[in-house]
Amino acid sequence: MWKSLKRTLVGNPISSEQAQHERLNKKTALAVFSSDALSSVAYSTEAILLVLLAAGSIAIGYLVPIVIGITILLAILTLSYRQTIHAYPSGGGAYIVAKDNLGTQPGLVAGASLLIDYILTVAVSVSAGVAAITSATQGTRLDFLHEHRVALCIFIVIFIALINLRGVRESGAIFAGPTYLFILSMVALIVVGFFRYYATGQTMPIPSAENVHYDQSVGSVTHSALTGGALLWLLMRAFAAGCTALTGVEAISNGIPAFQKPESKNASTTLTWMAFIMTVLILGTGFLAYKLNAHPAGAEETLVSAMARHTFGSGVFYYGIQAATAAILVLAANTAFADFPRLASLLAADRYLPRQFANRGDRLVFSNGVVILAILAVVLIVIFKGQEQAMLPLYAVGVFLSFTLSQSGMIIHWLRERKSEEAKARILKQEEQQSLHRTEDPGAATHARERLRALERDKGGNWLLSTLINGAGAVITFIVLIVLTVTKFTHGAWAVIVLIPILVAMFQAINRHYKLVAAQLTLGQVKPDRPPMKHRIIIPISGIHRGVLPALDYARSLSSNGHQITAVYVEINPENTEEVRSQWEVWGKGVPLKILSSPFRSITKPLINFINEESELHKDSITTIVLPEFVPKAWWQQLLHNQMALLIKGKLLFSKNIVVTSVPHHLRR
């Protein structure tokens, strides 16, 4: 039953040979990998405004420079990541880039922060998607959905997990439509919004104070007092809030191997498209919100919902925009479901996570990663009660930490590349010189000179430009990281700061264990010829009945070449002992029976003691415990029997030179 349920939900198994076909074209890849980055527009403008407006309505004026700043940051990141994509065609996630160029520790830090962020991506995006739905349903007959927010979120997470367990291409096909619908509907909102504003000059109504829950951490600063330090702090906080728009930019560079060939070129083109669309949406919504003097109402209704309602009224267009927003936010979670399992499998392949994460399931998906991600995201959603604005402070820190590590890694990458080029050039120069001296082959010198020139022409100034681009990226993302950490520390970012080193320590403990195991399993010092084993056999019996006979027969068939064999009976009620002894005379076939007394009525304890003593006495032998075991017909019947076999097996698992053999007696009814 469980099996057929699994097949219905997840689909039939796919064989390893079909693996190659599961690749994405550019349009599908844009949907799969950029929904995270695109969808953050649905909450990032609101997050900026919630910070700014706490300092007074007039602070909305800072919205425009902040969104411009964020798009500049986006441009730098895009340039940086295009380089990474070409330098690491097999997938240049921050983990790999940092590990290759900066060393294991920075690589693990990047890996840990990315894993945390993927979990947050799922939790934040699904919660924001549900907020888009409940914004639309408020005041309608579906108003009750707001109450059941958390259940709705969990349902959606499970739905996405199931789609991902089916496999990556099918999920791409499901997700492409809504992504493009979202892009279209946001562009429509921006265009129509501006048109309507310039036609009518109408701004949005400002909600009454008691309905609005602005971020109060900037204190009671009023706009007139906003100078110097206070103003800087306000702008830093607003900018940090807006940086959540940039989470997900790195997704494409992690997922290059999922692209159709040529992978790097396709991925790089897709990244540029994505950055362009993001810039349009960030600037468009930012400017429009500024012009409309939008004041988000906090928990009740999202900013996008309010702007759409203002622009289109509560009609078909409005509901279309809300549906598209909800859909892309839900899809954003899907990005994490593509990336988390892939990163976990890389860590597992390097032995920093349990090897189970590196196994592909029968649909070629890293199923364990998908399942764990779903569980952890649900835990987060439950903790934060599905409120995405409460999770945002935890969100961007990990992303920018991995950005910084990845960009710094790329600097080292280019410097190394340059060194190897210089080395190559030196060798060519030497060849040229030598051939000049030798003169017997005048063409050789010319040839070497030509190769040298080609080398310089191809790569010449490139390393410098590349280093500068990634250098700028590294410096800027590092500054943003500091700003994020400082401004969001007390709002939850501390948890991420604490968790990262714990995860890194865990990775290292796991790695240490695997290395120790490998060392213990090498055949290096083992001789192929080992002396034959001696056996002793013990059969614990609970009485004389039919269930004991197969075990006795089995033990006797093992002992036919002279191994010693003993039956053991633990006496709980001494009245029965004589009966057991005389019955054994009939059925025991000459195997000696040992009676163990048990003053404290435990069956296992005297038995385990006896077995351990015997094993101690005969250290040169293997002691085999032949255990008669009931197997009932239905699982619930198992509960009606003492779990002696299980207990005994569990207690002997860690004893040396002891082997436990269960001889099942199958009950027919």
Add this chain to the structure above:
Amino acid sequence: MWKSLKRTLVGNPISSEQAQHERLNKKTALAVFSSDALSSVAYSTEAILLVLLAAGSIAIGYLVPIVIGITILLAILTLSYRQTIHAYPSGGGAYIVAKDNLGTQPGLVAGASLLIDYILTVAVSVSAGVAAITSATQGTRLDFLHEHRVALCIFIVIFIALINLRGVRESGAIFAGPTYLFILSMVALIVVGFFRYYATGQTMPIPSAENVHYDQSVGSVTHSALTGGALLWLLMRAFAAGCTALTGVEAISNGIPAFQKPESKNASTTLTWMAFIMTVLILGTGFLAYKLNAHPAGAEETLVSAMARHTFGSGVFYYGIQAATAAILVLAANTAFADFPRLASLLAADRYLPRQFANRGDRLVFSNGVVILAILAVVLIVIFKGQEQAMLPLYAVGVFLSFTLSQSGMIIHWLRERKSEEAKARILKQEEQQSLHRTEDPGAATHARERLRALERDKGGNWLLSTLINGAGAVITFIVLIVLTVTKFTHGAWAVIVLIPILVAMFQAINRHYKLVAAQLTLGQVKPDRPPMKHRIIIPISGIHRGVLPALDYARSLSSNGHQITAVYVEINPENTEEVRSQWEVWGKGVPLKILSSPFRSITKPLINFINEESELHKDSITTIVLPEFVPKAWWQQLLHNQMALLIKGKLLFSKNIVVTSVPHHLRR
């Protein structure tokens, strides 16, 4: 670590020989077995008033006749149960009496209803005890306790369970003090209460309407309309509410074997003491509440707390009474912890419950029963949020059902006894007659006549009186049962009515299973001489490493008398196969290696299929799977390895003619 924690909490093991010493003297037994019955005074008067006062203040006048009616019912029950105690000196719980005299089905019904009621006893008493505490702390700095009611209840349940896991005498010693303190303080409350009332004439203040939550099920009936049906319904409901005072009366008759010798006499005396004390407390609190015109305030403060505050003020005496009330209520839960495990063990011994309930733990306690009771009580407390008045409608139905069954059983018991006496008398009369005719032994007739007279003198009219007493008990408890069921059905009693048949069906399913197992285990048709077994051995290997060698050696030592042996390797990554094959040439010692391909990357599936096919092909042989198994040093390391051995064992457990042997390879680090 777990072991030493267990020893600290539960104590050192007690050997079976010490069993006899764990008996209770009368004073301790009164504390252990009657705290349930005595403590119900703490909520039963309040329960009656909550029903009456819903019909208007003046209905308090019915309180006095109702408490008198309840004490009459108590007297009848006491007389009935004294007879049961003498007739069933080894413990005459309703289960045994009903089963012996009415048959299995009624016995199981009684057993089910008692089990349910013991769980309710724990939940209700602990909740009421916590209510006594929070009544006392309201308005003080400890006011916050009211909020954490449920947590407090759970803590107390766990505490009682631990004491009971230590063993019955020790728990008696702990519990004796508070029981007597409660009796004393209640007597003091009644005496001082009346004294103060007659000295000052002061009645209690009536709380304002909005603070009072009376039972509204009698509807909007006002006192003036209380005639005929409405009045009868009110009185029935009030009486039913008061019947909760009588729960626990049967406890002593269930627990006779725990008394010191002579058990029956001691138990019967203890029962009379208990009934006397209960009568004093029920009448005393009832009359006092009537005189003081007490109006309980519902959830905020208990009736006993309000009366004590009125009588003594909020001083030391008041807090003493609350402490004693809380203490005895908590102890009442302990009665169930003595009785539930004992009844469960009787049912288990008769094979109606899993046999694990019949095992005594290492402290001579039926530990499994204690643990299960604690868990179920906690579940109830959580469901009802620790409000004992909400649980009361479920409470008394089971008790009175078992009362009725037990009393009916006793009627049959006496009728049977009479029959056997008559049969004896008939034999004696025949002997007398015969000896008269024979005349060779004239003394024999006289002797027979004397024995006949003695028989008539001893038991003569007794059977009639006994039948009448138990008959009256049966009729009255049956009427009360009907009243309880009708008046409380929609308030929760339906759940008990539904649950009892489900439990009975479960008992019977369990019994059926055990009987089937016993039938399948008899040696009846088995011949002691069976042909020797043929063996085939299969070793699944995951690669060639040190962990595989012990298994190989072990398998070879088994196969030395000609059993066939095969190694099996599942190929996930075909690139490694050649390496494995050539390595096996070196290490395999001539054992053939079978390579299984796995297109869907599953390790277990091809392996299990292969094993099953082999086993099918060679039905005359036993197939032994020798499984190399890693045993890591620390438990968490287990998570880092694929649980192949476990999966394989699980999947083969239900296959016939297959035996699985794990050969452990212990990792040292």
